[in-house]
Amino acid sequence: MSAQAQMRAMLDQLMGTSRDGDTTRQRIKFSDDRVCKSHLLNCCPHDVLSGTRMDLGECLKVHDLALRADYEIASKEQDFFFELDAMDHLQSFIADCDRRTEVAKKRLAETQEEISAEVAAKAERVHELNEEIGKLLAKVEQLGAEGNVEESQKVMDEVEKARAKKREAEEVYRNSMPASSFQQQKLRVCEVCSAYLGLHDNDRRLADHFGGKLHLGFIEIREKLEELKRVVAEKQEKRNQERLKRREEREREEREKLRRYGVVVYAFEV
Numbered sequence: 001m002s003a004q005a006q007m008r009a010m011l012d013q014l015m016g017t018s019r020d021g022d023t024t025r026q027r028i029k030f031s032d033d034r035v036c037k038s039h040l041l042n043c044c045p046h047d048v049l050s051g052t053r054m055d056l057g058e059c060l061k062v063h064d065l066a067l068r069a070d071y072e073i074a075s076k077e078q079d080f081f082f083e084l085d086a087m088d089h090l091q092s093f094i095a096d097c098d099r100r101t102e103v104a105k106k107r108l109a110e111t112q113e114e115i116s117a118e119v120a121a122k123a124e125r126v127h128e129l130n131e132e133i134g135k136l137l138a139k140v141e142q143l144g145a146e147g148n149v150e151e152s153q154k155v156m157d158e159v160e161k162a163r164a165k166k167r168e169a170e171e172v173y174r175n176s177m178p179a180s181s182f183q184q185q186k187l188r189v190c191e192v193c194s195a196y197l198g199l200h201d202n203d204r205r206l207a208d209h210f211g212g213k214l215h216l217g218f219i220e221i222r223e224k225l226e227e228l229k230r231v232v233a234e235k236q237e238k239r240n241q242e243r244l245k246r247r248e249e250r251e252r253e254e255r256e257k258l259r260r261y262g263v264v265v266y267a268f269e270v
Contacts, residue, residue: 028062030071036061037085040071043224045093045217052214054193081235087228094225097218101194108187122173126199127188129166130206133159137203138211163203193218 030040036059038044046059071080136159143152186199193215198205209215 028067030067030074031080032062034062035067036063036089037082038089039063040068040082041086041224041228042068043086043090043221043228045090045221048217048221049214052212052217054214079235083228083231083235087225087232090221090225090228094222097194101189101191104189104194104196108189119173119176122169122176123186123199125169126166126173127197129162129169130197130199130201131210133162133166133203134206134210136162137207141207141211190215192222 028034036044036046039047039059039061044059044063046056047063049056071082074080136155140152140155140159143149143155188197188199189195190197190209195209195214197209201209
């Protein structure tokens with residue numbers, strides 16, 4: 001993207017579709033069904049996973065930073081409840097990903113050498129420590145990039161402890177397996193992003209995975225989905241309470257009318 005295009009996108013995001021008086025861009029509104037509501041809430045998987053090996057390509061719905069700015073301005077005055085649309089979108093996406101994960105796990109179970117439950121538990125312990133090391137190393141790199149050297153060193157100390165535990169776990173696993181079987185790469189499917197992880201992956205591979213855009217993107221999507229579920233539940237509860245209150249007010253008004261009518265009839269009869 002050129003510098004001019006970047007500046008244009010920045011202005012769109014800040015000021016919306018009417019920033020330069022261009023009425024042609026105002027023909028479609030952010031509330032239009034053709035506009036991606038997940039994009040308006042900055043959580044569309046097509047945006048989050050762009051540039052990864054699971055790049056989804058262009059979204060079928062309209063993405064426009066200026067429309068997002070229009071929505072953010074308008075939402076200060078009115079609740080459009082787009083969280084529900086975005087929640088449904090992300091739920092469908094994550095459900096599809098989880099189904100693919102289960103298929104991959106079944107495929108691995110069919111192709112990899114059968115091992116006993118006891119040995120499988122020992123292999124799982126190595127995988128767990130791999131995951132811990134990978135996450136810690138990714139954190140070290142992040143802290144280093146931020147210039148937080150002291151905190152980065154503290155996390156590295158945790159890495160060394162995890163590495164020591166991993167060596168012990170690998171030794172326990174090795175002693176429970178024939179030498180020929182131990183050398184085979186035992187794979188595992190990442191529960192977050194569906195990528196394959198190897199039992200013998202080195203630190204660099206682990207750090208690249210757990211600190212990579214794909215894995216972090218899936219974490220972002222999953223966390224956003226949980227946030228949307230909470231927001232939608234709170235807003236639905238609030239709306240239910242408001243409807244209940246309005247109904248009670250109407251019933252109270254009706255009772256008051258009936259009471260007044262009864263008084264008038266009684267006075268007329270007297």
